[in-house]
Amino acid sequence: MVSAGERAMVVFFRAGGSNLSVLEEAALVGVVRDDVTRVVASIPTGKEVDLPLNGARAFSYLATSAHAIPSAITAYGGSEQVERIALHASAPNAK
Numbered sequence: 001m002v003s004a005g006e007r008a009m010v011v012f013f014r015a016g017g018s019n020l021s022v023l024e025e026a027a028l029v030g031v032v033r034d035d036v037t038r039v040v041a042s043i044p045t046g047k048e049v050d051l052p053l054n055g056a057r058a059f060s061y062l063a064t065s066a067h068a069i070p071s072a073i074t075a076y077g078g079s080e081q082v083e084r085i086a087l088h089a090s091a092p093n094a095k
Contacts, residue, residue, distance in 0.1 A: 008033050008075040008083035015069060015089035026069040026089055029060045035077045041070040 009032040017024035032039060032053065039051040039059050045067060051059040063069045074084045 008036050008077075009039065009073070009085070011073055011085055011087075013087050013089075015063075023066055023069065023089055025065070026063040026087075027061070028070065028073065028087070029058065030073070031056065031058045032075055033057075036075045036082060037078055038076040040074045040076070042072040042074065043068055044071050 009030050011028055011030035013026065013028040015023055015026035028041075030039070034057070036057070039053065041049045041051055041061050043049060049061065049070075051061055053059055061070065069089050070087055072084055072086050075082050
């Protein structure tokens with residue numbers, strides 16, 4: 001487990017939909033430490049999406065369909081995984 005002082009990334013995640021029973025979209029933004037070279041979003045379909053880092057070492061991702069909402073985000077330093085954060089999204093009133 002990584003302590004708060006050792007975190008490789010800080011991530012803000014939001015998911016929602018057109019009503020409280022539907023999950024249709026998600027957005028995430030974050031920043032990474034200097035030693036992180038790559039960030040990847042894992043999609044439940046098995047697809048992995050590389051999230052480019054800007055000059056401020058920040059990244060973002062927007063899912064416009066339920067099938068594109070990420071289940072996890074992973075930071076790498078070179079080829080080594082330095083942190084993985086599971087993302088949990090569910091509609092508040094889903095049945």
